[in-house]
Amino acid sequence: MTALDEIKIGGLGASRRRVEDNRFIRGKGNYVDDIVLPGMLHMEILRSPVAHARIVSVDTSKAWAIPGVRLVLTGEMMAKRNLAWMPTLSYDTQAVLATDKVRFQGQEVACVIADDPYIAKDACEAIVVEYETLPVVVNPEQALAADAPLIRDDKENQHDNVVFDWEVGDAAGTDRAFAQADLVSKIDLHYPRSHPSPIECCGSIADFDRSTSKLTVYMTTQAPHIIRAAVSLVAELPEHMIRIVSPDIGGGFGNKVPVYPGYVMSILASILLERPVKWIEDKTGNLISTGFGRDVYLRGEMALRKDGRILGVRMHTVSDHGAFFADAQPSKFKIGLMHSAFAAYDIPAAHLLARGVYTNKAPGGVAYRCSFRVTEAMFFQERMVQAAADDLGMDQAEFRRVNFVRDDDFPHRTAFGFLTDSGQYGKCLDVGLEAIGYADFQERKKEAAARGRLLGIGISTMTEPLGAGNSREYDILGIKMFDSAELRVHMTGKALLRTGAKTQGQGHETTWAQIVAHELGLPAEDVVVEEGDTDTAPFGMGTYASRSTPVAGAAVAMVARKIRAKARKLAAHLLEVSEEDVEWELGRFYVRSAPNRGVTIQECAAAAYSNMPDGMEPGLENVAYYDPPNLTWPFACYIATVEVDPQTGVWDVLNFVAVDDCGVRINPMIVEGQIMGGLTEAYAMASMQFITYDAEGNCVGSNYMDYLLPTAWETPGFELHEVVTPCPHHPIGAKGIGECATVGGPAAFVNAVMDALKGFGVRNIDMPMLPDRVHEAITTGRDVSGHPPVRQDD
Amino acid sequence: MTSLFEEVPRAEDDAVPVRTVSVTVNGERRTVKVEPRLLLAHMIRHGLKLTGTHTGCDTSNCGACTVLLDGRPVKSCTMLAVQADGHEVTTVEGLAGQSELHPVQEGFKDEHGLQCGFCTPGMMLTAKALLDENPDPTEDEVRWALSGNLCRCTGYQNIVKSVLWAARKQRAAAGETGAGE
Ligand code: FES
Ligand code: FES
Numbered sequence: 019m020t021a022l023d024e025i026k027i028g029g030l031g032a033s034r035r036r037v038e039d040n041r042f043i044r045g046k047g048n049y050v051d052d053i054v055l056p057g058m059l060h061m062e063i064l065r066s067p068v069a070h071a072r073i074v075s076v077d078t079s080k081a082w083a084i085p086g087v088r089l090v091l092t093g094e095m096m097a098k099r100n101l102a103w104m105p106t107l108s109y110d111t112q113a114v115l116a117t118d119k120v121r122f123q124g125q126e127v128a129c130v131i132a133d134d135p136y137i138a139k140d141a142c143e144a145i146v147v148e149y150e151t152l153p154v155v156v157n158p159e160q161a162l163a164a165d166a167p168l169i170r171d172d173k174e175n176q177h178d179n180v181v182f183d184w185e186v187g188d189a190a191g192t193d194r195a196f197a198q199a200d201l202v203s204k205i206d207l208h209y210p211r212s213h214p215s216p217i218e219c220c221g222s223i224a225d226f227d228r229s230t231s232k233l234t235v236y237m238t239t240q241a242p243h244i245i246r247a248a249v250s251l252v253a254e255l256p257e258h259m260i261r262i263v264s265p266d267i268g269g270g271f272g273n274k275v276p277v278y279p280g281y282v283m284s285i286l287a288s289i290l291l292e293r294p295v296k297w298i299e300d301k302t303g304n305l306i307s308t309g310f311g312r313d314v315y316l317r318g319e320m321a322l323r324k325d326g327r328i329l330g331v332r333m334h335t336v337s338d339h340g341a342f343f344a345d346a347q348p349s350k351f352k353i354g355l356m357h358s359a360f361a362a363y364d365i366p367a368a369h370l371l372a373r374g375v376y377t378n379k380a381p382g383g384v385a386y387r388c389s390f391r392v393t394e395a396m397f398f399q400e401r402m403v404q405a406a407a408d409d410l411g412m413d414q415a416e417f418r419r420v421n422f423v424r425d426d427d428f429p430h431r432t433a434f435g436f437l438t439d440s441g442q443y444g445k446c447l448d449v450g451l452e453a454i455g456y457a458d459f460q461e462r463k464k465e466a467a468a469r470g471r472l473l474g475i476g477i478s479t480m481t482e483p484l485g486a487g488n489s490r491e492y493d494i495l496g497i498k499m500f501d502s503a504e505l506r507v508h509m510t511g512k513a514l515l516r517t518g519a520k521t522q523g524q525g526h527e528t529t530w531a532q533i534v535a536h537e538l539g540l541p542a543e544d545v546v547v548e549e550g551d552t553d554t555a556p557f558g559m560g561t562y563a564s565r566s567t568p569v570a571g572a573a574v575a576m577v578a579r580k581i582r583a584k585a586r587k588l589a590a591h592l593l594e595v596s597e598e599d600v601e602w603e604l605g606r607f608y609v610r611s612a613p614n615r616g617v618t619i620q621e622c623a624a625a626a627y628s629n630m631p632d633g634m635e636p637g638l639e640n641v642a643y644y645d646p647p648n649l650t651w652p653f654a655c656y657i658a659t660v661e662v663d664p665q666t667g668v669w670d671v672l673n674f675v676a677v678d679d680c681g682v683r684i685n686p687m688i689v690e691g692q693i694m695g696g697l698t699e700a701y702a703m704a705s706m707q708f709i710t711y712d713a714e715g716n717c718v719g720s721n722y723m724d725y726l727l728p729t730a731w732e733t734p735g736f737e738l739h740e741v742v743t744p745c746p747h748h749p750i751g752a753k754g755i756g757e758c759a760t761v762g763g764p765a766a767f768v769n770a771v772m773d774a775l776k777g778f779g780v781r782n783i784d785m786p787m788l789p790d791r792v793h794e795a796i797t798t799g800r801d802v803s804g805h806p807p808v809r810q811d812d
Numbered sequence: 813m814t815s816l817f818e819e820v821p822r823a824e825d826d827a828v829p830v831r832t833v834s835v836t837v838n839g840e841r842r843t844v845k846v847e848p849r850l851l852l853a854h855m856i857r858h859g860l861k862l863t864g865t866h867t868g869c870d871t872s873n874c875g876a877c878t879v880l881l882d883g884r885p886v887k888s889c890t891m892l893a894v895q896a897d898g899h900e901v902t903t904v905e906g907l908a909g910q911s912e913l914h915p916v917q918e919g920f921k922d923e924h925g926l927q928c929g930f931c932t933p934g935m936m937l938t939a940k941a942l943l944d945e946n947p948d949p950t951e952d953e954v955r956w957a958l959s960g961n962l963c964r965c966t967g968y969q970n971i972v973k974s975v976l977w978a979a980r981k982q983r984a985a986a987g988e989t990g991a992g993e
Pocket of ligand 2: 926
């Protein structure tokens with residue numbers, strides 16, 4: 019008997035076609051808006067048209083008069099039930115419905131529950147709200163001005179618009195490094211406000227059953243268990259009487275992590291009306307009120323030695339969190355993992371000062387396809403690296419190579435204190451340079467210049483911390499960031515796997531079964547995967563920050579190993595030998611001295627229900643909770659070549675090469691799908707996608723006509739390559755991958771355009787590099803940057 | 813039958829006008845009473861209970877609601893249900909035959925042309941309309957044809973491959989060579 023072929027059974031490394039596609043391609047997905055419950059009512063939200071105003075009065079009488087209206091909720095009514103405010107996932111509070119004043123355009127002011135959504139919308143329009151407008155703050159500079167209006171006058175002890183001041187790194191050591199520098203390179207950058215904008219908006223159906231006191235909520239959440247905990251806190255309901263079900267989700271990207279007022283209102287409405295209440299957000303509501311990403315200013319400085327070595331790094335950031343600090347991130351890190359910057363580089367000293375401010379803008383900022391501000395960190399890093407290489411007059415690839423952490427230097431303690439686990443940075447860079455034709459590019463560029471064409475090449479290299487996290491350092495609302503998996507092997511050897519993660523397109527139903535196949539030799543098609551129902555799934559922290567494979571995926575491997583350990587005992591019993599004499603190969607135990615005598619894993623499963631040894635507990639199921647020893651550290655090298663049209667400022671991508679090292683790939687097809695999707699969001703941010711506000715606080719970018727997502731027509735093609743450095747501490751050697759391309763990609767595009775514009779004396783154009791901005795830079799020879807309001811203390 | 817949905821009777825209100833609409837949906841004639849302002853997308857989703865047609869925006873940009881009206885792709889959020897009276901509508905539920913998937917559906921699965929699946933019904937219907945008109949499109953023609961449909965997950969590269977896969981398969985089925993691998 020020969021061992022099973024792992025690829026044939028859909029194990030590790032198989033580009034197995036996705037199980038979930040069978041329903042999606044038939045239109046049989048089950049998204050929240052597809053769910054219809056008997057007697058269900060519909061909720062619509064009335065939002066503030068102004069950014070900052072005192073609420074003088076709310077008159078709902080006309081709304082109540084519309085036939086079919088069942089309930090109109092106002093802030094005052096919420097306040098009576100102590101529900102006008104709720105905690106955010108970052109220890110701030112957020113208004114569910116405004117009581118005293120509105121603090122951003124789009125804030126929830128009232129809501130209507132009616133027989134159908136059209137009536138609910140009509141009724142919202144019939145509500146009359148009188149506002150007394152207040153001065154508006156739309157950027158950190160205004161927020162920090164001496165005479166700035168106080169936005170959060172609801173909070174005791176809040177006397178200015180500062181959310182936090184946070185510091186990490188070695189200030190004195192960094193000062194010493196700068197004192198020894200041959201050259202100091204400086205650059206000011208703004209990472210603009212952006213929105214994850216999954217095509218499906220947020221929504222919920224709350225269904226409170228008075229007879230059982232049970233509340234069931236179907237909702238678009240990436241983290242159902244965290245939501246259950248939050249609902250229990252906010253609504254003061256016992257946790258065992260709350261069931262959160264996250265059905266199919268039409269994309270998340272971080273947008274569906276926080277608790278939103280709409281969820282809370284639908285729950286209260288269902289409790290009051292004792293009927294199911296559905297809330298489906300419209301796109302404008304999604305874009306103007308739910309978790310945005312980014313909006314961070316940087317003043318970056320790098321101390322350099324003439325030979326190209328980086329001696330120290332200073333980063334001062336100011337982040338604009340809008341009206342409520344509604345990030346969803348580990349409690350210890352105020353500006354998320356911004357200090358993961360420069361982890362790929364061997365740098366002696368670094369220091370980060372971070373300040374967060376309130377403004378009259380939508381609350382956030384969530385980690386948009388990102389691990390808690392890692393996207394900003396890596397963008398700033400790679401823009402600073404290119405500026406430094408240019409200031410030194412050094413080749414941008416060579417400058418990186420000189421400063422990379424060496425392959426034999428792992429685990430490596432970064433200047434900010436992280437411990438990176440593994441990597442082959444130089445090799446990844448080489449693969450990328452070879453693929454893009456780096457050696458010849460300068461020639462091509464010169465030739466093109468002779469014909470009046472502007473070419474540029476940009477590199478972005480980075481390692482980032484994925485898979486929050488180890489429980490020493492990472493928690494949300496005090497809950498440690500572990501994850502879980504539960505595996506039931508039925509007597510026929512078919513199995514049911516449940517995890518605490520929640521897929522939103524990542525393909526967990528396909529890949530988790532592959533891990534089980536790898537560990538147990540059960541064909542992947544024999545393993546069904548379920549997620550998202552808190553009544554059945556083991557407790558987990560959900561899917562975001564590329565943590566599914568590093569944490570829940572590890573739990574899947576660990577629970578399968580527990581099953582294997584019990585199966586080994588069953589095998590010994592069946593083979594009538596002692597356990598020590600039993601060997602394992604994929605799918606089968608055999609007697610060491612007689613390899614032909616063996617039993618399959620399926621035979622062990624049958625024995626667990628029909629023929630277990632005396633004293634053994636029957637059944638073959640288990641659960642594993644996995645607390646990772648460290649984050650995983652994938653590496654990426656992205657290289658873009660572009661052509662800029664100096665007449666119009668339009669730039670086109672000529673080629674794009676991506677080299678990703680995410681360790682062992684469970685399903686290469688799915689990994690590549692993640693990378694291409696991520697690169698498209700990177701291209702979106704570099705080229706067109708951003709949310710901004712006018713001086714009155716009106717959101718510009720409140721629908722898809724203003725908030726531009728690239729289509730198939732604009733999106734460039736991507737050429738993918740891989741390097742594999744297995745993660746040394748993950749059970750199957752895998753690292754996170756979902757967000758890498760979104761994190762590392764933008765700088766490659768910007769660096770490429772900046773390279774093309776080198777001759778014009780331009781150092782920076784803020785994203786998105788819209789043609790008019792590029793054109794302005796070319797014609798004026800000046801940077802087109804937002805001015806960061808960073809403290810000028812050095 | 814109520815004006816908007818069957819499940820929840822609308823409050824009695826004689827002022828609400830109602831129109832009768834007859835549409836052939838996926839080959840079957842269906843007659844429903846609707847308010848004149850009801851969007852076709854909502855009639856399909858809620859009235860006809862065909863929830864494979866999704867809505868993803870308020871501005872006719874995303875294409876998640878795409879259906880075929882007399883064989884041509886339309887954004888069903890941009891049409892009133894009453895405008896579809898007397899016409900033929902094909903939704904994602906009508907793509908597959910009794911036992912067989914449409915080549916476009918097979919292509920999307922085989923080339924990993926979807927992730928969350930939310931844009932997929934609209935993408936597939938747009939792709940079908942393209943292939944009905946042009947059985948052998950170039951990559952650029954596919955990209956152009958799909959440019960009214962947004963996908964946030966895939967980056968389009970695999971969607972384009974899926975459509976080209978389906979084109980090869982269809983041509984092979986029509987007796988040409990070199991398809992479907
Ligand atoms: S819902 Fe119809 S185009 Fe977006
Ligand atoms: S697959 Fe998610 S939007 Fe296209």
